[in-house]
Amino acid sequence: MISGQIPLWLVDGDDRIAFVNDAAVRILGFDSDDELIGRPSHDSIHYKHPDGSPYPAEDCPITHATQRGEPIRIERDWWVRKDGSLVPISIHCVPLEIDGRMGTAMTFHDLTASVQAEDERRRLEVARARLGEVRASRARIVAAADEQRRRVVRDLHDGAQQGLVRVVMALQLALRGGEIPGEVRTLIGDALDTTRSAIDELRDLARGIHPATLTHGGLAAAVQALANRASLPVVVEIADDRYPASVESAAYFVVAEALTNVAKYAQASTVRVMTTGTASHLVLMVDDDGIGGARPSDGGGLAGLSDRLAALDGTLTVSSHSGDGTHIRAEIPLSPGPPPPAATEVDAPRHEGRGARPQDRAGDDRAIRPAAGGRRRRRP
Ligand SMILES: Nc1ncnc2c1ncn2[C@@H]1O[C@H](COP(=O)(O)OP(=O)(O)OP(=O)(O)O)[C@@H](O)[C@H]1O
Numbered sequence: 001m002i003s004g005q006i007p008l009w010l011v012d013g014d015d016r017i018a019f020v021n022d023a024a025v026r027i028l029g030f031d032s033d034d035e036l037i038g039r040p041s042h043d044s045i046h047y048k049h050p051d052g053s054p055y056p057a058e059d060c061p062i063t064h065a066t067q068r069g070e071p072i073r074i075e076r077d078w079w080v081r082k083d084g085s086l087v088p089i090s091i092h093c094v095p096l097e098i099d100g101r102m103g104t105a106m107t108f109h110d111l112t113a114s115v116q117a118e119d120e121r122r123r124l125e126v127a128r129a130r131l132g133e134v135r136a137s138r139a140r141i142v143a144a145a146d147e148q149r150r151r152v153v154r155d156l157h158d159g160a161q162q163g164l165v166r167v168v169m170a171l172q173l174a175l176r177g178g179e180i181p182g183e184v185r186t187l188i189g190d191a192l193d194t195t196r197s198a199i200d201e202l203r204d205l206a207r208g209i210h211p212a213t214l215t216h217g218g219l220a221a222a223v224q225a226l227a228n229r230a231s232l233p234v235v236v237e238i239a240d241d242r243y244p245a246s247v248e249s250a251a252y253f254v255v256a257e258a259l260t261n262v263a264k265y266a267q268a269s270t271v272r273v274m275t276t277g278t279a280s281h282l283v284l285m286v287d288d289d290g291i292g293g294a295r296p297s298d299g300g301g302l303a304g305l306s307d308r309l310a311a312l313d314g315t316l317t318v319s320s321h322s323g324d325g326t327h328i329r330a331e332i333p334l335s336p337g338p339p340p341p342a343a344t345e346v347d348a349p350r351h352e353g354r355g356a357r358p359q360d361r362a363g364d365d366r367a368i369r370p371a372a373g374g375r376r377r378r379r380p
């Protein structure tokens with residue numbers, strides 16, 4: 001047996017194997033060339049397709065080229081090993097006279113490594129495409145949820161709230177009437193108080209669902225409104241820039257949840273909310289000087305925020321050591337989208353009730369053009 005690096009295979013005019021070198025024997029999984037020499041070439045190593053179906057010699061272009069005495073080059077084919085497994089090869093055949101008759105000399109290359117690399121590349125491509133689809137669909141779900149939320153807020157404003165406002169006006173009118181017995185006057189006064197507080201509760205509810213201040217005034221204004229309602233001093237350092245609506249919503253709910261947590265658990269004397277921007281991300285920080293010990297847990301507000309940010313490819317980091325306050329950092333990519341829809345006035349600042357409701361943890365994906373010249377608010 002002649003050895004050599006390049007697999008070599010000689011076939012005579014009857015398609016019988018006349019010679020195989022070491023490399024060819026090895027790649028095809030045989031023990032020695034004795035097992036091959038003299039046997040029909042196609043029927044020994046080219047008799048089936050990769051799907052297992054038979055590959056008759058009369059269909060084989062190599063066999064035809066051999067019979068015609070023509071060269072042929074095939075970039076990708078499959079030969080069958082001794083154990084029946086397939087090996088991907090490229091093959092180059094040239095006519096050659098063997099024992100006075102035309103035969104063929106074949107050199108081939110084992111493509112296993114490049115086929116594996118190709119398969120891996122394809123697998124990665126598919127995985128990447130799927131990841132892209134999942135990301136896009138998460139963002140769409142978030143956008144749809146937020147649109148739904150805005151509709152609920154609009155309905156609350158146009159329906160229940162307007163109805164209650166009309167009741168207030170009617171009761172005020174009734175009180176102005178002359179001949180009202182004292183007992184009835186008291187009843188009407190009570191009804192007025194109840195209706196007013198129902199309006200306030202409705203406003204608080206709407207604000208928790210999706211604050212109109214956020215849509216109208218942007219993150220700085222909405223966070224300032226939260227700060228004004230907080231039970232402790234909140235320093236707000238947020239530029240008046242506008243960001244995509246999904247980013248503003250996510251950032252707003254981070255602040256709302258963080259401030260609610262501070263009020264509930266932190267025993268802090270002050271909180272600072274600030275943003276820093278990069279070209280690609282909004283970075284938001286909420287730092288309190290309380291007792292620390294915040295631990296995100298399943299179903300809790302912090303975990304919900306983390307999920308919400310993840311839907312936008314953002315991250316939430318909570319650093320909270322005992323005695324060292326709680327430091328929350330949200331990084332949210334700024335992704336472009338269509339302009340925001342017209343908003344309603346449910347959150348008009350007629351009354352600033354306490355307690356934003358941060359239970360709403362979705363966002364939308366609409367973009368707002370950045371306003372010119374960001375100005376920082378700093379108000380304790
Ligand atoms: N600023 C903070 N200071 C001290 N402890 C905090 C602070 N924020 C959160 N924690 C602690 O971390 C826990 C988890 O907070 P998280 O907001 O995830 O859930 P929760 O507030 O308990 O529930 P939910 O937000 O659904 O009302 C809280 O129960 C609280 O013990």
Ligand SMILES: [Mg+2]
Pocket residue numbers: 257260261300301302
């Ligand atoms: Mg909480």
